[in-house]
Amino acid sequence: MQIMDDRLDEVARNLRANPIFKSMGAVEAISVLKAGTTMACGEGEVLFAEGDPCDGFYVVLTGRFGVMGVRDGEPLALAIIGPGECIGEMSLTRATPRSATVRALSNSTVWHLAGSVFETLIAQGDTRATHILQGLQVEICRRFRDELLVGAELAARASAVDEGRLLVESLGWEV
Amino acid sequence: MIHPRELDNVSCLAMLSVEERAALALRMIEIPVLPGQDILREGSPSSAAFVLLDGQLSVRKRLVVNEQPYELPGILPVGEWFGLVSVLDGAPASARVRAVTAARLGAIGKEDFEALLRSGDPVGPKLLRAWLSSIADQLQRVNESVLMLRLFLEQNKL
Numbered sequence: 080m081q082i083m084d085d086r087l088d089e090v091a092r093n094l095r096a097n098p099i100f101k102s103m104g105a106v107e108a109i110s111v112l113k114a115g116t117t118m119a120c121g122e123g124e125v126l127f128a129e130g131d132p133c134d135g136f137y138v139v140l141t142g143r144f145g146v147m148g149v150r151d152g153e154p155l156a157l158a159i160i161g162p163g164e165c166i167g168e169m170s171l172t173r174a175t176p177r178s179a180t181v182r183a184l185s186n187s188t189v190w191h192l193a194g195s196v197f198e199t200l201i202a203q204g205d206t207r208a209t210h211i212l213q214g215l216q217v218e219i220c221r222r223f224r225d226e227l228l229v230g231a232e233l234a235a236r237a238s239a240v241d242e243g244r245l246l247v248e249s250l251g252w253e254v
Numbered sequence: 255m256i257h258p259r260e261l262d263n264v265s266c267l268a269m270l271s272v273e274e275r276a277a278l279a280l281r282m283i284e285i286p287v288l289p290g291q292d293i294l295r296e297g298s299p300s301s302a303a304f305v306l307l308d309g310q311l312s313v314r315k316r317l318v319v320n321e322q323p324y325e326l327p328g329i330l331p332v333g334e335w336f337g338l339v340s341v342l343d344g345a346p347a348s349a350r351v352r353a354v355t356a357a358r359l360g361a362i363g364k365e366d367f368e369a370l371l372r373s374g375d376p377v378g379p380k381l382l383r384a385w386l387s388s389i390a391d392q393l394q395r396v397n398e399s400v401l402m403l404r405l406f407l408e409q410n411k412l
Contacts, residue, residue: 172387201383204376212382213371219389220343226396227348231317233403234326236412238319246406250399252315252328253392254294254336254349 087112093140094190096163098221099214100138111207114200115192120144120183126166131177133170135194139163142187147180156184171197171215227253256284256360260307263333264360266384266391274377281370281377282360287353293337294351300340302361303385306332309357315349338385341367 091108094100100108117140120126126137126144144166145156157179160166166181166189174194192211200208234250237243258276261267267275287293287309294300296316313328328349330336340347341364362370362381371378406412 169390172383172390201379202376204374204379206374209371209379209382212379212386216342216382216386219386219393220339220345223339223389223393223396224343224345224348226393226400230396230400230403231315231348233400233407235317235319235324237403237406238317238324238326239412240410243406243410243412244319246402248327250402252313252326252349253396254313254315254328254330254347254351 090117090140090190093163094138097138097165097214098218099165099168099211102214102217103210107207107210111192111210112190114196114207115190118189118191120187120189122183122185122187124183126181126183126189127177128180129177133167133174133177133194135192135197136168136170137166137189137191139166140188140190143184144181144187144189145184147182156182159184168215168218170194171211172219256282256307260360261305264305264335265333266335266388269384269387270377270380274380277375277377278362278381279360281366282362285359285361287357287359289353289355291353292350293353293359294340294347294349296348296350297346299344299346300337300364302363303335303337303341303367305335305360306330307358307360308332310354311357312352312354313349314352335385335388338389342385342389 087109091105091112094112095103095108100111103111120142139160139162141162144160146158146160147154148157149155167177197208234247238247256279258272258279261275261279270278293304293311311330313330314325315328317324317326330351336351337347339345367381371382
C-alpha cells in the first residue's frame with residue numbers, strides 16, 4: 080500500500096533512524112519513501128523464507144520480526160529486528176537467495192523497496208538509488224573494517240603456535 | 255589506455271553491460287608498476303581504487319605475534335579490485351600491496367568516482383553497487399575466517 084501523505088514525515092523519521100538513511104535530509108528521505116510501499120504483516124506471518132529469490136529490502140516501521148532458526152527441533156528467533164532496522168539490505172548488491180526465514184513476531188508494518196523498482200532507479204540514474212547505495216556503503220565498509228579488526232586480533236593469537244600460523248596463512252588477508 | 259575487453263574478466267563488473275564497461279574503461283587510467291613498487295601502504299589512505307589487470311602483487315598485513323613483528327600474506331588475483339574500502343570511506347589501507355613482477359593496474363581516482371556518481375550517468379551507481387558486491391564477498395570470507403579462527407583458538411585453548 081502507498082503511504083498516506085499525512086504520515087510521510089513520521090515514516091521518514093523512522094527510516095532515517097536506520098544507518099543506511101541517516102545521512103539523508105528529510106526531503107531526500109521522503110523522496111526515497113515514495114519509491115517504495117508499506118506492507119502490514121500479521122503476527123506469525125512469514126515475510127520471506129530461506130531460499131526465496133531476493134526481491135528488494137525492507138525497513139521495519141512498527142512491530143518486531145524474528146530471523147528464524149531451529150534449536151532442538153523447534154523454530155526459534157535467533158535475532159530480533161525492530162523499528163528502524165533493515166531486513167535483506169544486502170540483496171541490493173547481489174541477487175543471492177534469502178539466507179534465512181524472517182517471520183513477524185507481532186502485528187507489524189514494513190516499508191518495502193522492490194528489487195525491480197531499485198533496478199529501474201539505477202538504470203535511470205535516479206539520485207535516490209545513489210543515496211541508498213551511499214548509505215549502504217557506509218554500513219558495509221563499517222562492518223568490513225570491524226570484522227578485519229577482529230580477524231587481525233584472532234590471527235595474531237592463533238599465529239602464536241605453528242599450527243595456527245599455518246591456518247592463518249592459508250586463510251590469507253583481504254585488502 | 256584500458257581496452258574495454260580487459261574489464262570483461264573483472265569479476266564484479268559482470269553486472270555492467272558491454273557498453274557500460276566501455277564507458278567505465280574511458281574513465282579509468284592505466285598504471286604500469288615496477289617490481290618492488292608499493293601501491294598501497296598499510297595505515298595510509300588510498301586516493302584511488304585499483305584493479306589488477308596483469309602481473310603479480312603481494313599483500314602483507316603487519317601483526318605482532320609473541321611480541322615479535324610478523325607479516326601475514328594475503329591474496330590478490332588478477333581481476334580483483336583492491337583499495338575499495340579505503341577509497342570509499344577514506345580510512346587507511348589495512349595492508350601493504352607491492353608489485354612482485356612488472357604489473358598493469360586499472361585505476362579510478364576518488365574524485366573522478368565522486369564526479370561520476372554526481373553526473374547522473376547510470377554507470378556511477380552501477381559501479382558503486384559492483385564495488386559493494388565485491389566488499390560484501392570479502393566480508394563473507396572474513397566472517398568465515400573469523401569463525402575458523404575462533405574454533406581453532408577454542409579447541410587449542412589459546
